[in-house]
Amino acid sequence: MMRKTGLLWVLLLVSLYGANAQHLRELADEWKCAPAREVKEEGTVLSVSSYNISNWLTAVVPGTVLTTQLLHGQIPDPFYGMNNLRIPDIYATGREYYTYWFARNIEQEYPVDGQQVWLQFRGVNYGCDVYFNGSKLNKETHKGMFLRQEYNITSLMRKDGHNRLAVIVYPPDEPGNANGGQGGDGTIAKNVTHQYVAGWDWIQPVRDRNTGIWDKVFIKTTGAAQIRNPHVVTRVPGVRLPEGTQAPAKVQVSAEVYNPTEKVLDGTLQYELNSRKVSARVSLAPGETKLVQLPDYTMEQPRLWWPNTYGSQPLYTMPLQFVVAGKGVSDMDTITFGVREIQHAWNTTTQSMEIRVNGQKIFIKGGNWIVSDAMLRFSRKRYDAEVRYHRDMNLNLIRIWGGALTERPEFYEACDRYGMLVMQDFWGSGDCNGRWVDPLKKEDQWARRKYPDNHSLFIQSAADQIRMLRNYTSLAIWCGGNEITLPEDIHQALKDSLMPLLDGTRWFVDYSNSDSMSYNHIGGNGDGPYGIQDITTFWRDQTWPFNSEVGSVGVGDYASLQRFLPEANLVAPQYKGKRASVVDSVWDYHKYISYEGAIDVYGKPANVADFARKAQLVNYNQYRGLIEGFTAHEWEWYSGVIIWKTQNPWTAMRGQMYDYYLDPNACLFGLRSAGEPLHIMMNPVDSMVMVTNNTFTARRDLMLVAKLFDKNGKETFVTQVFSEAPAHRSKPYFSLSEALKKAAYTEGVFVSLQLLDVNKQLISDNLYWLPGIDGQYTALQQMPAAKPEIICQETEKGKVRIVIRNPSGGPVAFFNRLSLVNAKTKKRILPAFYSDNYVSVLPGAEKKITIDYHPEGEEIALLAEGWNYTETYHTITHEK
Structure with a gap:
């Protein structure tokens, strides 16, 4: 045990820190790239600013080889039609085809007066060698998609300020055969990387397996000392309510302080919160890293953070500084956090775990999340929109599925803002890592059970990601892997060493459908059902008491389908009975799952637009029924449910509340209705x-x-x-x-x-x-036309108010879909956030809807279309 602990400490000493610093700039844009097979020179030559890279391609960083190729028209859009089949797959081309050089010039003033300059990479997939101003920075090739890198480049900076960075990026060691299995032939899991890139039952393979500098790169300048790995913990004793005067809470802050110089440094680690300063004196020997625990701060009348629908989400900002005696501020990290305490307890009635926040039990209504974009084209704006949609569904938790990523800080920032708890899986799945017999896998279960090949790299990467994410208020649960425990030494390292040492404030569940999370008393895998269901199933049939995956269909409407299906393939599926359907090949390629007979009871679809319109009725009913059925038995049968899934990172045709282009469908609003407090x-x-x-x-x-x-x-x-x-x-x-x-x-x-x-x-x-x-829904098919009055006003820039009035004496104005559109092109404004949609208005009643959007200077209009209301465009007036 002592030897194992010693190994863990060695791994933990490879420490990194957060990206909010006093002098920090992201190295975005201005990157160039070239295939390594076309470059003859070594990195020591390429990284000298006199070497000409002007003829290299402009590169997308953060990004991948495919995102750069797409930028230059070298590949077609892999999300459209069958285009993905036209892109060479790495398994056929070999790894060298997608091995690329990335380089850029860096104009940076020469450090003076003891300044230190640091180069940081937040994520490279999969391996890389890094060169700066003619020198190689890493002795051995860096590997691991999730292990950050940091290099002190102070001594290599050029006095004239003209610097050059060059990075050669290698694909995963085992890219795997995308043979149609879950994770292809499974060998992608031999790496410490994401697994979905070899294909799954909701996505086609990503051809370069997302090779590239996929996350942000920074240059950070500090004084003589550096803050590393700050840690903020909040303690909220007792059982609280969102309203009223609050009893005190405690704030506990620690951080490592590193002295890279050859001199002794004396200084103070300090922060200020609510006009009170908390500090501790620190003395650092040359080359020393010291963990500093600041005195506990008792916060009077704290504003508490609550999950969505249970309360508000106030956040505090804390500038954490290290001040060197006689020199001023050497480094600063700005940390944003909420005051809350998360606990868990076994519910003896439901036989499952319950999550508590500030002493109150929270009924979990969650959604499973893959990634924001399958090709890792992330942005703060897109993260904000996707998490906001989850807030608008009245969900309170997002689970990050184990075949994907540890999500990025920008994702967690959005979850902090919108009150979404997060269950974060580590990188493993039952499909790739050997839970089941699978003839599509290259190796047997015994071999797959030992994946990945490098357990130390996995543990080191996990330690790093825990440090990166632990300060986010929304992070509630760590999970070992999807549907399987990780190999025993990794599992024990996470559970017994890393979590207590680096976090210690959150529940660590062994795997996503573990009996420790939800006692499986009915057999099976502890997940599901998946696909179309009779609505009574959700109410009548008891399933797992904390169900981590249960889901259904999710085809978008006609406007959504037109974005990625060629016109020739806009053909509605035909249901033939007994679960048999005739489905277009492109629909099949985009992972359509059958609605079975659920469409035809509304009348045989006349065309694909009619099919998609009727699919929205099914979508709304399926997800409203799912959440209503689970909440009908909350704390009796269930302590939570997590839908599989709520979003797609590419143009799939299942399990989504909004499409890849951020256009919501009726699933979202069925959930919104059912999830009301x-x-x-x-x-x-x-x-x-x-x-x-x-x-x-x-x-x-x-x-x-x-x-x-x-x-x-x-x-x-x-x-x-x-x-x-x-x-x-x-x-x-x-x-x-x-x-x-x-x-x-x-x-x-x-x-x-x-x-x-x-x-x-x-x-x-x-x-x-x-x-x-x-x-049969004969009455719906025979409804007379409704004649609602629709009034549209822009109350301020980016906000529209809609009033729908349905006169007395007529039918229900049923299932009206509102779309904010560009007045000239008639294309939908995306994303747009509707307070409600697919709304029905009773005779003699009215409904008020608000729409938020990001104005881009275009003239806007409203498109309204209903089940018994003809498609009509409405002018939006401006409120005086």
Whole structure:
């Protein structure tokens, strides 16, 4: 045990620090690249500024070989049609084909007065050698997609300020055969890298396996000493509520301070928070790194951070400085954090773990996430939009799936802002790492169980990523791997050494569907079901009590399909019965899964646009039913559910609430409805009306209203009652079964459920459309046209208010899709954030919708189209 601990300490000493510093600049743009096979010179020559690289290609950094090739038109867009098949795959070409040189000039003032200059790489895939001003910086080839690099380049800086950086990047050692298996033939997992790039059942392979300088590169300038690995922990004792005066909380701060010089340095590590300064004196011997624990700070009346729908997400900013005596500030890290404490406890009723925040149990409504973009084209703006969509779905957790990445700081910053807890898997999957027999895998389970080849590199990379992410408020759970434990020595290192030493504040679960997370009492793998379901399944059939993966369909509408399907392939699937469908080859390539008979009950699709329109009805119902079914049994059967999946990093046709282009479909709004903190709903099994209260406070004097409407808009009042809604649970109130029998709805009927407060303010509005006794939605197909009045105003730049009024005496204005568009091109503005969509308005009622978007100077209009409302464009006026 002592020898193992010693090894871990050696690995941990390869320490890096965060990217918010006093003098920091990103080396974006101005990069050049060339295939290594076309470059004869060595790196010591290429990295001299006199060597001419003007004829090299402009490179995308952060980026990959493919993103650069795409920029220059050397490959077609792999997300469109069958284009991906036209791109050479690394398994056929060999690794040399995608081995590239990346270089750029760096204009940087020569360091003076003891300044230190540091070169940082936040991620290179997979191996690299780094040269600067004619010298090689790494003695051995750096390997590992997730292991950051840092080099002190002070002594190599040129006095004239003209510097040159050159990096040769090598693909993964084992790129794997993309043979159609999950992770291809599995050998991609021999590397410490992401696995989906060899293909999965929701993506085609990424041909270069994302070789490149895929994450940010920085130059950092400090004084004589450097801050490394700051760590902020907040302690919130007791059981708290979001409202009212708060009892004190504790803030605990530590950091390493490094002295790279040959002199003794005396100084102070300090920060200021709420106008109070906390500090500690530090003396550093030459070359010494010292871990400094600052005194605990007691914060009076803290503003607490809560998960989405449970409270607000205030954040504090802390400038952490190291001041060298007589020299001033040597280094500074600015840390943004929220005050909260995350715990977990075994729920003996559900037989699963429950997550607690600030002492309160949180019912988890989560989504599984792969990456923002399959080719790693990340941006702060895109991260913000995607996480905001998850906030808008009324979810409160995002799980980062183990075949992908440890997500980037910009992702976590967005989760901190929007109140999304994060479950972060490490890099392993049951498919590649040997859980199951798989004839598509190159090696047997015994060999795959030992992946990756370099366990020390995995442990070192994990330690580094823990340090990088541990200060983010949203990070709630660390997970060993997807559907399998990691090899025993890696597992033990994570669980028994790295987590206690480097974090110690979060739950570490062995693997994503472990019995330690959710007792598997019904057999199987602990995940699913996947694909289209009878809605009653979610309500009636008990599944795993903390289900880490359960999901369904997710085809976008016609506008979405047109973005990546050639016109010739815009052909609707035809369902033939018994789960058989005729599907276009491009749909199949983009991983379409069957809607089975769920479309045809709305009437056989007339064309692909009609298919996509009817698919949205199914999408809405599937995901509304999923969340309603789980919350109906919260804290009875379940402590949480995580949907598989909520987004796609490429143009797949399944499991997505918005498409790759950030265009939401009806799945998102079905989830938004079902995930309301206070939500009224109907059990489709017995027609019981229920209210779920996902807040910490019981609500009284709530009015429950139930009505029926036929296809012509004729209203049948059922009942309305005042009642209460207990905190942390769902409660049944009355059944509509008798009312539905009396209505004798042979063709179908609308069920309107509303929840109002004592001031008649609407809290929850839920409309179900039920089929006729033959299971067909005949009433929907026979609805007369609605004639809603739609008023559109831009209240301020980037904000639009929509009012939809449906006159009395007509039918329900059913399932209206609103789209903010460019007034000239009629193309949708993406991303745009709707307070609601696919909205239905009862006769004599109105609904107000707000739209947020990022204005780009274009003239905008509104496109409204409904089930029984003709597509119409509306002018947007400006509020005076």
